[in-house]
Amino acid sequence: MSRVAIIGCGMTSFGQQWDKGLVDLAVAASLRAMQDAGTESRIVDAVYCGNMSSGMFTGQEHISSMIADAAGLRMVPSTRVEAACASGAVALRQAFLAVKSGLHGCVLALGVEKMTDVSSTMSTRILSAASSQDYEASIGATFPGLYAMLARKHMDRYNTKEEQLAMVAVKNHDNALANPYAHLRKKISVDDVMQSQRIADPLKLLDCAPVSDGAAAVIVASEKIAGKADTPVWIEASAQSSDSISLHHREDLTTFKASACAAREAFRQARTGLNEIDCLELHDCFTIAEILALEDLGFAEKGSGGKMVEEGLTHVGGKIPANPSGGLKAKGHPIGASGIAQAIEATWQLRGTAANNTSPSKVLTHNVGGSGATAVVHIFGR
Amino acid sequence: MLAAQEQQRSSTFSEGEKVPARTWRNMPSFYNLTGSRCNGCSHLEFPKAAACRKCGSQDLSEHSFSGTGKIETYTIIRQPFNEEGMAEQLVCSSPYAIAIVRLDEGPMITAQLADCEAGEIAIGKPVKAVLRKISEGGDDGLIRYGYKFVLA
Numbered sequence: 001m002s003r004v005a006i007i008g009c010g011m012t013s014f015g016q017q018w019d020k021g022l023v024d025l026a027v028a029a030s031l032r033a034m035q036d037a038g039t040e041s042r043i044v045d046a047v048y049c050g051n052m053s054s055g056m057f058t059g060q061e062h063i064s065s066m067i068a069d070a071a072g073l074r075m076v077p078s079t080r081v082e083a084a085c086a087s088g089a090v091a092l093r094q095a096f097l098a099v100k101s102g103l104h105g106c107v108l109a110l111g112v113e114k115m116t117d118v119s120s121t122m123s124t125r126i127l128s129a130a131s132s133q134d135y136e137a138s139i140g141a142t143f144p145g146l147y148a149m150l151a152r153k154h155m156d157r158y159n160t161k162e163e164q165l166a167m168v169a170v171k172n173h174d175n176a177l178a179n180p181y182a183h184l185r186k187k188i189s190v191d192d193v194m195q196s197q198r199i200a201d202p203l204k205l206l207d208c209a210p211v212s213d214g215a216a217a218v219i220v221a222s223e224k225i226a227g228k229a230d231t232p233v234w235i236e237a238s239a240q241s242s243d244s245i246s247l248h249h250r251e252d253l254t255t256f257k258a259s260a261c262a263a264r265e266a267f268r269q270a271r272t273g274l275n276e277i278d279c280l281e282l283h284d285c286f287t288i289a290e291i292l293a294l295e296d297l298g299f300a301e302k303g304s305g306g307k308m309v310e311e312g313l314t315h316v317g318g319k320i321p322a323n324p325s326g327g328l329k330a331k332g333h334p335i336g337a338s339g340i341a342q343a344i345e346a347t348w349q350l351r352g353t354a355a356n357n358t359s360p361s362k363v364l365t366h367n368v369g370g371s372g373a374t375a376v377v378h379i380f381g382r
Numbered sequence: 383m384l385a386a387q388e389q390q391r392s393s394t395f396s397e398g399e400k401v402p403a404r405t406w407r408n409m410p411s412f413y414n415l416t417g418s419r420c421n422g423c424s425h426l427e428f429p430k431a432a433a434c435r436k437c438g439s440q441d442l443s444e445h446s447f448s449g450t451g452k453i454e455t456y457t458i459i460r461q462p463f464n465e466e467g468m469a470e471q472l473v474c475s476s477p478y479a480i481a482i483v484r485l486d487e488g489p490m491i492t493a494q495l496a497d498c499e500a501g502e503i504a505i506g507k508p509v510k511a512v513l514r515k516i517s518e519g520g521d522d523g524l525i526r527y528g529y530k531f532v533l534a
């Protein structure tokens with residue numbers, strides 16, 4: 001079967017953008033992606049839009065057609081996909097499948113979230129809709145609360161330290177300093193994290209990704225079309241897995257089995273192994289999530305993710321840089337946009353134009369929905 | 383169709399008692415910790431499953447859990463869940479504790495821990511279920527009751 005590539009990238013900066021609505025953000029990113037691809041918008045055959053909760057955040061549903069219309073793509077099939085925080089990577093995967101099937105030659109995959117039109121308490125409640133409404137959210141188990149319980153269990157079983165969690169935040173803030181699109185471009189120390197406001201013990205404010213507005217878009221194209229592009233980046237694997245939505249239905253509270261499963265399938269598709277991957281964009285909605293990801297994807301032994309971060313192996317310039325973009329933690333986490341923004345960072349890394357260039361030959365991206373009920377792994381190469 | 387649903391509900395509850403469907407259908411699990419037992423492989427689940435998550439069998443019986451167990455993991459939630467003006471208000475202290483409890487029969491359940499200080503909570507501590515107010519207000523204006531756990 002023929003290959004599928006990313007030939008264009010566009011994103012808005014992430015952060016509080018009071019002057020822009022959801023459609024404004026989505027369209028800005030989409031137009032930039034089309035411009036970057038050097039294509040006319042008329043060659044886009046389909047649109048997939050990742051978004052978690054436009055209805056609850058802004059009251060607006062049916063955004064797929066609205067965005068396509070405003071981006072000059074009327075009459076093109078436009079579909080919204082939702083998988084909580086993994087909505088972006090799931091949209092990318094739908095675009096990949098559509099092109100891989102041969103039905104479409106050129107597809108716009110985008111992700112968007114407009115989060116700051118509601119209060120922070122309301123956004124806490126909306127985000128908790130990614131867990132079981134009846135058996136987790138409505139009894140007060142907030143999203144940070146669920147990840148806090150995973151962190152507590154990991155600390156108890158593997159002796160992971162709160163300071164090691166903090167080191168993930170420090171590293172990702174360092175990386176975001178050079179990224180003009182990042183929400184939190186501010187250097188922090190382990191002490192800053194340790195002394196920041198307690199959110200859900202053991203997680204503190206600086207362990208959490210911020211609430212951001214933003215959009216990201218890529219143009220996914222067939223080998224035939226990509227062959228004419230200057231710097232196509234090939235999607236060598238696109239794998240997705242699902243698990244129970246509730247943590248209490250899992251066998252093990254120190255692992256996301258769906259991440260491990262998606263990674264295994266991705267390595268199979270790409271006919272590659274851990275050793276050939278030299279850059280990672282991981283789902284670090286909370287610092288513990290990056291540690292779980294390093295372990296679940298196989299880059300760290302189970303239980304040793306914290307130690308791996310402490311030893312500096314995941315720094316830019318280290319053995320396997322993780323989140324050179326700043327990650328969700330510091331680049332920002334406009335829910336539906338995050339999975340697409342990871343693919344953009346991978347593309348820029350492989351083109352050699354990323355802010356923190358790591359000159360990789362293969363990049364792996366990992367996007368998680370909820371507390372591990374959806375996991376998506378992509379592998380990109382030149 | 384709506385009329386038929388109304389009729390069915392009013393036959394379950396006494397005259398004048400109005401229970402919105404969402405609260406009503408969750409009552410067995412929230413009031414009695416009712417889950418299911420697989421008649422094929424004996425696997426227990428909470429809440430009630432449609433098909434056994436272990437063997438796939440659809441031959442399941444109701445099973446009410448005893449409500450005793452141990453803390454598997456926990457957190458103290460310090461960010462506000464309630465905000466003035468929001469209809470649904472969680473009924474709890476602030477901050478409040480949430481735990482995943484391993485029931486003695488095997489399955490796990492997520493619940494608030496009530497009547498305890500943060501310093502008393504630890505992984506492995508025995509707990510038991512109690513019936514408490516969970517929230518009030520909400521779309522239906524009802525006080526919603528359900529399980530919380532206390533240190534045993």
Ligand SMILES: [Zn+2]
Pocket residue numbers: 420421422423424425434435436437438439
């Ligand atoms: Zn069974």
